[in-house]
Structures are given as structure tokens and as C-alpha cells.
Amino acid sequence: MERENRSNVHNDKLFEQIYDYLLERIRRGEWKAHDKLPSIRSLAADLRVHRLTVFKAYQLLKRNGDVYVKDKSGYYVHPGSQSMLGPLNDPxxxxxxxxxxxxxxxxxxxxxxxxxxxLDPNLLPNLYLSEYVKKVFDLYPKVLGTYSTVQGDQELREALCGYFTKGFHFFVSPEELLITSGSQEAIDLVARVLVRPRDAIMLERPTYSPAIDVFSRQGAEIIPVDIYPSGYDLEQVERIMQTSRPRLFYLNPTFHNPTGFTVPAEQRKKLVELAETYKCLLIEDDPGRDIYFGDEPPLPLFSFDTAGYVIYLRSFSKYIAPGLSIAAVACRPSFMNYLIRTKSLSDSGAPLLNQKIFLHYFFSERxxxxxxxxxxxxxxxxxxxxxxxxxxxxxxxxxxxxxxxxxxxxxxxxxxxxxxxxxxxxxxxxxxxxxxxxxxxxxxxxxxxxxxxxxxxxxxxxxxxxxxxxxxxx
Amino acid sequence: MERENRSNVHNDKLFEQIYDYLLERIRRGEWKAHDKLPSIRSLAADLRVHRLTVFKAYQLLKRNGDVYVKDKSGYYVHPGSQSMLGPLNDPxxxxxxxxxxxxxxxxxxxxxxxxxxxLDPNLLPNLYLSEYVKKVFDLYPKVLGTYSTVQGDQELREALCGYFTKGFHFFVSPEELLITSGSQEAIDLVARVLVRPRDAIMLERPTYSPAIDVFSRQGAEIIPVDIYPSGYDLEQVERIMQTSRPRLFYLNPTFHNPTGFTVPAEQRKKLVELAETYKCLLIEDDPGRDIYFGDEPPLPLFSFDTAGYVIYLRSFSKYIAPGLSIAAVACRPSFMNYLIRTKSLSDSGAPLLNQKIFLHYFFSERxxxxxxxxxxxxxxxxxxxxxxxxxxxxxxxxxxxxxxxxxxxxxxxxxxxxxxxxxxxxxxxxxxxxxxxxxxxxxxxxxxxxxxxxxxxxxxxxxxxxxxxxxxxx
CATH class of the missing domain: 3.90.1150.10 (Aspartate Aminotransferase, domain 1)
Known part of the structure; x- marks a missing residue:
């Protein structure tokens, strides 16, 4: 995928490559705050490029505040430039x-x-869970010897389809569900598939903080959307979608983390329409809908989606068995293929044992x-x-x-x-x-x-x- | 992290941003092979940039073979340009x-x-594994209610330290071990931490194919290193390290996949010295060392490493219990911090149940x-x-x-x-x-x-x- 040859000495593309290269090394901490960078002469020789090219890269680093110049003797790493990965060995x-x-x-x-x-582990039915584990071993004696598929256990996905249809009126096939090891993996997968550096994305303000970390790391340009006890300001949402054409809006509309707010039903339908109009994917994170204190919360956004603009992330870990780490992603097949392919780079699927325990426990009367x-x-x-x-x-x-x-x-x-x-x-x-x-x-x-x-x-x-x-x- | 404002109309950096933007959308399949791209006029209006900027981006796409021009009527997606993610819905x-x-x-x-x-699941001691699982529940009745730490269960890491010291003469503390859900996750983490687009890396030829996928996806420039029944040509290895200054060498020196070759002991020490001299990290993947048919294989490269240039990936899943998905990464603390931080973006650690089952089974006489x-x-x-x-x-x-x-x-x-x-x-x-x-x-x-x-x-x-x-x- 290398598109220009490195020997193509001194052009604008090359100086930016060198800029990227230097910046990454600073961020990784290879040069620490106040370290002196190599001289232009020596770096040009090392990289076999023209000195002017290195000079231009250094100037851009300086302009962006990543390095500073001291006593005309050279370029030094600015202490603020390592924020992305942070210094090593910090307490x-x-x-x-x-x-x-x-x-x-x-x-x-x-x-x-x-x-x-x-969840306080004492609130979990630990003894009963142990019983279910034994049941799983009776049913699937070779479960520990078997890999899951990357997409997840077929039996579990089929059971979840029924559960979603019955409870939330949304119709998915097992091919439209992916099992992940918790919702954090699901967010990370979605970000890796969809977000490239400089892509604009929308996040609620405030939001679930690991999501900020994941999307920032992918280089996203984050546009905040305020969330209120009554939901969003839909005019603000539309204005952002219209002017910034964000790739996606990651949101947690039900018992929102950290605020606890819930976006009302009437806004949900409208949000899905906006997403479709402006071709902005809605990444609906929904880990807490089962923990309601009064009425059941409104249906998920996914229930209102007909055109495939909502990707639904449903974690079960938190209130059932954190130690199992099971979550599901629902989305349309075209996007699912990308998710599966990306997941296959990092594992062979969630461990089968965990999926089978979850399956038998989650769908039990208990x-x-x-x-x-x-x-x-x-x-x-x-x-x-x-x-x-x-x-x-x-x-x-x-x-x-x-x-x-x-x-x-x-x-x-x-x-x-x-x-x-x-x-x-x-x-x-x-x-x-x-x-x-x-x-x-x-x-x-x-x-x-x-x-x-x-x-x-x-x-x-x-x-x-x-x-x-x-x-x-x- | 946005370094230049988008309103900065028509400069070289901007046209490359637009080039990247278009290329990503082609690769994602938003425009399919032979689809017509938007006209220069309309895209310039949408993106609020000068038409000349869009023209330059289109020219670069054309030069790189991603689009072609037909009948002077416009730019069309070249069928070869979607290879990275591939077309949707392929059989x-x-x-x-x-x-x-x-x-x-x-x-x-x-x-x-x-x-x-x-491994053929019938070769696993399935009944005994079930017994161990019950033992785990007796010992840790709340195991399913508890998250692991991101780095992995302390008890397991301590046990592995003893195992590594005793068997392989390498000395690591629990802080220098990370538990992952299989070695594929470990490779992916290492790649995400270390490799940025255009970084040169070395891979054996042939090699473990998912590693090619992982490093390619990170945008690495791959330099192949031949592997022979007698190991590497160390002169070739040194020449590559010297001239290309690769960031890392991912290798599988023991019962190499796919060839089955084993790099001899005398080459291992020399490889570690080369790594140190040229500051090239060795990513030693070692999933199969327990499956030997004659003598035990030579010690891992990690055993020869004193300066922290080897990162050791040890999977246990394949021959113990694939359904558990447990692997360990050993490396020095400075690098460990990056690994943990990156892993924390995708999960809260390998499921505790799986770690505890592995712990009790792996260290048993059985x-x-x-x-x-x-x-x-x-x-x-x-x-x-x-x-x-x-x-x-x-x-x-x-x-x-x-x-x-x-x-x-x-x-x-x-x-x-x-x-x-x-x-x-x-x-x-x-x-x-x-x-x-x-x-x-x-x-x-x-x-x-x-x-x-x-x-x-x-x-x-x-x-x-x-x-x-x-x-x-x-």
C-alpha cells in the first residue's frame, strides 16, 4: 500500500511523512520532554532525504507546539506533546x-x-451460577476443547434473536448478531472499522469515558452533543450533522452513563430519521436497560431503524455475570462483514464456555x-x-x-x-x-x-x- | 489533535486529506467498482474547498490506480482499489x-x-477439565461476579513467573506479564502499540498468516526474512536491520508455523545481539514449544535477552483447552504500560473464570x-x-x-x-x-x-x- 517511493527526495508528501514519523516517536516516548532531537543533517542522512525536507518537518512540529527551539542550537521535545500516550512509569x-x-x-x-x-458481586446468584456451569459441562462435555466461530455461538445468537424480537420489536437474524467479550470490545471494533484520522464523530457530553479514549486513539475529531434530563437538543444534533457530516454518533440514550438521563421515545424516532437523512451512523450503546426503577424505558433506537443506520451494542455483563464478559452487536449484514473481519484479527471469537454459560443462565426463569x-x-x-x-x-x-x-x-x-x-x-x-x-x-x-x-x-x-x-x- | 484548520483552503496538506478521505470511502465500499465519483464541482461545494484541491486529490487517486477516467465524463472507481477491505457480501x-x-x-x-x-478435541482430557472447573467454583464461588484486572489475575501471573523461571531460565515479575485472550489478541496489541503506517517491520517468509493481516492492517511496510530448516540467514537479517531500520521482527522460531523449522540455539543469542545493536524489537511468538517429538527445543530468545528487546508471546490455548483462550505476554515494564493501556481500550481483561480454570489445570500433575x-x-x-x-x-x-x-x-x-x-x-x-x-x-x-x-x-x-x-x- 506504499504509494510513493521514499527515494522520491524532497516533495511535500515526503516532509509530511517525516513529520508523522517524528511525531509518533515523540508520542511513544522515544524522545522525552526536553530531549534534543537529532540534527537536521544527521536525520537527513539517516533517512536518505534532502535536508530541506527534514527542516520543513521540524518547522511543522514547531508550529504545532510539539518541539521548541533553544539557543539556536537545535530542536527539543515540548513537554506537552506526549499527552496521547503519556510518560512511562507514572504513578x-x-x-x-x-x-x-x-x-x-x-x-x-x-x-x-x-x-x-x-455490580456488587454479592448481588449475583453465585451458587446458582455454579449450578448452571455444571449443566453446561453436562450438555457440552467438549466445550473447553472447542473454539467458537469469530461471529459467536450459533445457538446463542439464535436465542438472542428471539429475545430481541419479543422484547424490543426488532427483527434480526443470527447473521446480524456478533458476540463480543463485553461492550468495550464492541466499541473498539466499531471504531476500528469506521473511524480514520480526522473523521468527525459525535459524542454526548458528558459520555462514557472509555469511549472518548477509543475514538480519540483512532484520531477522530470529536464534536460534543449536550445531553439534558429531557434528552438532546435535536436542533443542535441536526445542525452538527448538516454542517460537519460526522461519520457516526456514539450514544447511550437509556439510563445514560454518567448522568442517568433517558432520551424520550418521541426523540428516538426523530434521531433515526436525522441519521438517515445525513447518513450518520448511530452507535447505540445500551448496557443498562434492564436496571429500571419504575417503568420500563422506551424501545431502543434500533427498533425504529429500517434503513440500517443504527448499530446496537448490548452488554449483559454488568448485571448478570461480569466474569463472563458477554455482549452482542446487532447491525445489518453489509457492516457485519467488516466487524467480523476486524474481530478475526484479534481473536477467534469469545470463549465458547462463557457463551454457553451465558446462554443457559440468561434464558432461564431464575x-x-x-x-x-x-x-x-x-x-x-x-x-x-x-x-x-x-x-x-x-x-x-x-x-x-x-x-x-x-x-x-x-x-x-x-x-x-x-x-x-x-x-x-x-x-x-x-x-x-x-x-x-x-x-x-x-x-x-x-x-x-x-x-x-x-x-x-x-x-x-x-x-x-x-x-x-x-x-x-x- | 487536528493540526490544520479545514477552512485553510487549497494547500497541499488539504488535498492529501481529501485524497485520504476519498480513498477510505472507496475502501469501505461506499463507492463500488465502476461507480462514478461525485463531480469535482459538487464535492468542492460539499467539502467547502477550492475545486483545484479536489482536482489534485482526484489526480493522485488516478495516479495510484484507485480511479480511472472514462469518456472525459468523470472519475470512476477502479475495481482493484477495494482489495484492502474487499467487496461486501462475497461468498x-x-x-x-x-x-x-x-x-x-x-x-x-x-x-x-x-x-x-x-487440536482434535478428543485428545483433550475433557472429563478431567470438567472436574477442574468444579474445583474452581469451590475455590472462588464469586468468580463469575468479578472482573479480572486488565493485566490479568495476579495469582495466575505469579504462577507463570515460577513456571518461566524454572523451565526457561527467564526471570520476570508478575508486573512483566500480561494475560490475553489467546495469542492473536497479543499480536494485535503489539501491532497497535508499535506499528504506525509506513513503519518497516520484518516477518518470516513464510509466516503465520493472521500476523500478515494484523501488521498489514496497521499499514506496516513488510520486509520478508527467509526461514530455512537450519534457521535464518543471519547476514540477511543484519543487512535488513542495518539498511531498513525496522521497528520490529515478528518471529516464530520454535516449530515454526507453517514450516515446522526450529531456529538453532546458537542463532538465538546472535539474533538478540542484532536486535540490541539495531534497536529492533523481536516479537517472539511461541505457541507450540510443548509439542516436541524428540528432544526439547532450544530456550526461547527471551531467555537470552538482557536489554529488553524481546517481547515474548506464549499461547497455551492450542494444546490445553482452546475454549479457554489464554495466552501470556512477557516484556519489560516500560513497554508493558503501553500494552495495558491499549488493552484497556478493548476490554477489562481476559474473563476471570477462564484464567482461574487455566491456572488450576495447567499447574496440575494431570x-x-x-x-x-x-x-x-x-x-x-x-x-x-x-x-x-x-x-x-x-x-x-x-x-x-x-x-x-x-x-x-x-x-x-x-x-x-x-x-x-x-x-x-x-x-x-x-x-x-x-x-x-x-x-x-x-x-x-x-x-x-x-x-x-x-x-x-x-x-x-x-x-x-x-x-x-x-x-x-x-
Missing amino acids: IVSAYVHESHLSEIHQVQADYQFSKAL MQQHLAKLRIALAVRKDIMEEELSGTGWQWTSPAGGFNLWVELPASVPMDRLLSRCMEQSLTFVPGTICDPLRESTSRVRMSYSYLNETELRAGLRRFKEVVFSLTTF | IVSAYVHESHLSEIHQVQADYQFSKAL MQQHLAKLRIALAVRKDIMEEELSGTGWQWTSPAGGFNLWVELPASVPMDRLLSRCMEQSLTFVPGTICDPLRESTSRVRMSYSYLNETELRAGLRRFKEVVFSLTTF
């Missing part, structure tokens, strides 16, 4: 404060993990009983969190489902200090900045009520309030 | 003949699958008994294949381990016809072209003896010989 704390990777907060050991939007209990347990925990935070004067919208409260703290609270102070006190939360595609600072935090039990919730929230109050300027 | 057979994706051969249902370098039996069973199958092929006049080097015979058929046999004829007869094999980084046609084929039982092997090979003879010109 975890500073890494996440500065770089905002959610996965790094999750590595922090703490007594009160309000950062984890995961699962429906579990879900009903789970909704009650989580509603109780949400109520406890709201009760503990009432009287603080902090603001939030009470969610109708999901795992999180999106809380606005007093603007005077310095977020970086709050975070480090909380971690000293063995307590974690997700700073809102991490969820902002623009990475602007905010006084909002995401507090998950799903991971801690009722006693821990109360004790942890009291500790949290103390820390916040100690940092609030009145 | 599987034509897809793999033309595009050579191993995963697509594996989707073909056939009675005699000589294409599968996988596993060692299984391995000893497996070596004998596979040696018997290899002997049967060699016996059946003796007297054909075809050439191969008898492998000292692994799953495959790399057989040279008479040059007069037309490979495409052989493949389709065999598939009509419900028999699959891997054409050598698929394993060639240069994709040149060859009369070699990879025949795996690991997946079929002894009776099937004999019957299948007799059928294969008949088809080859019927196509041989004497």
Missing part, C-alpha cells in the same frame, strides 16, 4: 489525574469505591427472578445515596435506572485536591472531567451506588461529605 | 481465494480439515501427564501423514514438533483449481500463498495433522492425493 494517581483514564482509577485499591459502576430482585436492591441503594446527600445543597437529577448519580458539587471545591484527599481517605469517585469529550474541568462527579453494600454506602458517603466540606469555600 | 470461497484470510478457510465446513492447526500423552498422539499422527505422503515424490522437511507439514507439490499443479476441487470433495488445506508476506504464488501447502483422527487422516490424505494427481501435468 497511577498522577496518571489518571492528568490523563483521565477510567481504567486507571479502577486499579486504585480503596475501601469506598464510588468510582466503580459495577434469571428473571434475579433481575427483579436486582432492580429492588439497586433502587434501595440509590435511595440511600440520595438520602445521605440530601441537605448538602448539591445538585443532581434522580435517575430512573442505571448505576450512577451525577452530582454537581459547589464550584469552589478544587477537584484535583478533592480527588487526592479522597484517595488518601481510601475513597474513589469519577471526576466529571474524565467524562467530558472536551476535557474541560467541571464541578460534577459520578458516584456509583452499585458496588458498595448499604452499610458501606452510608459510611463512605459520610466520609466523602466531610472531605468535600473541608475543601468548600463558603 | 466465503472466493473471499479466501482472492484475499487469503485464514479465518475464512476455517469457516468452511469440510469432512477433512487439514487447514486446521488445532496436565503433565496429558502433555506426555499428547506428544505421543501427535507424533503418531505426523508419522501417519508422512507415511501416506511417502512415494508421492512431494517434498517436505520432517518437523521435530508442532502441528503441520509444509509440503511442496509439483509445480504444475494449479493451486486455485486444487483448492476449489478439494473443497468440492469436502477437504481443506492452507495454500502457501496465504502464508507469504509477499503473497506470491507457490506450490507449497500447509497440511495439519493435529485435528483429524488416525482413520480420518488416512482417508483424507488418500482423497487429497487423488485430487492432486488428477491435476498434475506429467
